[in-house]
Amino acid sequence: MPPLSLPEWIVLSLIDEAPAHGFAIAALTGEDGEIGRVWQVPRPIVYRAADRLTAANLLTVARTQAGDRGPQRSILTATEEGSAAVADWLARPVAHVRDLRSEFLVKLALMTRRGRPLTRLVAAQRAVLAPLEPALARRRTEATGFAAVLAAWRYENASAALRFLDDLT
Structure with missing residues (x-):
């Protein structure tokens, strides 16, 4: 597994909780979001992290859905490997x-x-x-x-x- 940045761990963890699209994750990690109050992850970084995590086989596209006003949204879900990585990371203290x-x-x-x-x-x-x-x-x-x-x-x-x-x- 490649080393992950903190924004990548955040995105992976949130998607591991429940399948979601990038915009929903960006709302949680934005300035007023529940996780953003602790550590903000701007929307472009959320999408970049999702792409990298998908390429690393830690996330996968579960389905697509029509966007409200824009293009189709990819609903992402964690793979088994992604879920296992999140469980390990959440249990590990910082150095x-x-x-x-x-x-x-x-x-x-x-x-x-x-x-x-x-x-x-x-x-x-x-x-x-x-x-x-x-x-x-x-x-x-x-x-x-x-x-x-x-x-x-x-x-x-x-x-x-x-x-x-x-x-x-």
Whole structure:
């Protein structure tokens, strides 16, 4: 399977929930959309992602339907491989604190839409981040100059992320 970008994972996950056309996905990922409030995916990127996911055999065209005012719409559905990839991705914690704001929050939103409990993912995420805090605290006390500023920034971000995860449980 090719590596996927966050917009591609979002599109694949939403179509895995229920067959849909690109315009419907773009509405969910737009500025006012349910997922767009967390991470926006512009309409052209949604269509590009759908094309790439179809070429990778993660999505397939289930049927077409007449558009309201335009061309026919392709209703996409996830393949078995696509559904399995989504299940694995949604269960996997992110590797870096910086990815909490984007990928992790998107996963929480997508899992909530599916009615899935968040506890396992939150616990797995905490397990990934918890070992970082003491190491970052050490760096913070040992560093000088700008390295001390950067170490303090990283420590505070990791600490805040852990508090956030604790609040979710």
